[in-house]
Amino acid sequence: MPAAGSISEKRRMAATSNGKTPAAFQRALLRWYDAQRRDLPWRKTRDPYRIWLSEIMLQQTRVAAVLEHYRIFLERFPSIEALASASEADVLAAWSGLGYYRRARRLRQCAQQIVEQYKGSFPQNSEALLPLPGIGRYTAAAIASIVFGEPVAVVDGNVERVLRRLIGGTLTTRQVWEHAQAFLDRSRPGDFNQAMMELGATVCVPREPRCLACPARKWCVTRGVEVRRAKPAVHQQKKAVWCALDWREGNGGGNGKVRLVQRPRKAALMAGMWELPQSSAPPRTSRTAAPWRKFRHTITVTSYTVHVLRNKQIGNLLLPDDRFAAKGKWIGLDRIQQLPITGLTRKILKASGMI
DNA sequence: AACTCGGGGTC
DNA sequence: GACCCAGAGTT
Numbered sequence A: 001m002p003a004a005g006s007i008s009e010k011r012r013m014a015a016t017s018n019g020k021t022p023a024a025f026q027r028a029l030l031r032w033y034d035a036q037r038r039d040l041p042w043r044k045t046r047d048p049y050r051i052w053l054s055e056i057m058l059q060q061t062r063v064a065a066v067l068e069h070y071r072i073f074l075e076r077f078p079s080i081e082a083l084a085s086a087s088e089a090d091v092l093a094a095w096s097g098l099g100y101y102r103r104a105r106r107l108r109q110c111a112q113q114i115v116e117q118y119k120g121s122f123p124q125n126s127e128a129l130l131p132l133p134g135i136g137r138y139t140a141a142a143i144a145s146i147v148f149g150e151p152v153a154v155v156d157g158n159v160e161r162v163l164r165r166l167i168g169g170t171l172t173t174r175q176v177w178e179h180a181q182a183f184l185d186r187s188r189p190g191d192f193n194q195a196m197m198e199l200g201a202t203v204c205v206p207r208e209p210r211c212l213a214c215p216a217r218k219w220c221v222t223r224g225v226e227v228r229r230a231k232p233a234v235h236q237q238k239k240a241v242w243c244a245l246d247w248r249e250g251n252g253g254g255n256g257k258v259r260l261v262q263r264p265r266k267a268a269l270m271a272g273m274w275e276l277p278q279s280s281a282p283p284r285t286s287r288t289a290a291p292w293r294k295f296r297h298t299i300t301v302t303s304y305t306v307h308v309l310r311n312k313q314i315g316n317l318l319l320p321d322d323r324f325a326a327k328g329k330w331i332g333l334d335r336i337q338q339l340p341i342t343g344l345t346r347k348i349l350k351a352s353g354m355i
Numbered sequence B: 001a002a003c004t005c006g007g008g009g010t011c
Numbered sequence C: 001g002a003c004c005c006a007g008a009g010t011t
Helices: A008-020 A025-038 A046-057 A063-076 A080-084 A089-094 A102-118 A136-148 A157-167 A173-183 A189-202 A331-338 A342-353
Strands: A237-245 A257-262 A293-299 A302-310 A329-332
Touching: A008 A063, A025 A189, A046 A102, A046 A136, A080 A102, A080 A136, A089 A331, A136 A189, A157 A173, A157 A189, A157 A293, A173 A189, A189 A342, A257 A331, A293 A342, A302 A342, A329 A331
Parallel strands: A237 A302
Antiparallel strands: A257 A329, A293 A302
């Protein structure tokens, strides 16, 4: 029997409280959230379309990266019908720069399904949302709680960290979800869920959590020490790539052109998206001439060194990779915003001042 | 529960 | 380079 005040005793009190919901904790958290929450565009609406879009964009993506895309995307596709009837290329173009492009394809598929099967109105509970493309356990619960007030808890990276610190000990993923549901304030589930995520994003941050500013410190067992399981080490690969930045001046009006190639529509990665002609081996010219610029580009576990060659460095040489040769299309710079381009292409075109 | 997917940051 | 981010889908 552990002594009163010991870790395990506190944990039992804080986490289970004899099966009762910890009302004082809920009050403290919601009071903090009401006063401190960030002013984000998707917190000004309960339109399921807008909430859904924000949740998909925010998957594995930081708030700061989403804000601008969210605004532009809604201008371009103001309703679920507009999104459902758009081409995949148009949707990918609006998504360009956010990464994980599969999300954008599933987003469009999901819109089409909701328009066709549900006459354009979202299913109103998490269970019915779950089968839709791109909607998993987290997103189904987020939409259902925020839009429809369903008392179902979410667990994202933030909530998981908050709960592991709050409760201490080692928890399985399943136990984390169970605790999240037990803590949930059933009268304000959407706000409570967002409050937990907000706490993780702004106070209970991964490194150096701001425990003195935390509304949950009274109930927290570890006081900021995260208990986590070791993740399997993924060894990063290094690769080199050569890109052709082949461009022509416009006739005074600034409407220049750049040569782009489209990735195969059935490619495993970034299918159908446009990019600069590239090769995995250096063309002959680059052995004598330095590239115009070098970039580093990391895609999850592969770190690329990107050598960018310009016009005269490219020439008509026989090059090791087909995609590098004089293929592709000349794309007007004013059209690029409407084209699904890869993140690396966007990065290079930006650095060159073309977009 | 453990992988795969394969973008973009920050520290 | 390590680590993280309002995960989803598959095995």
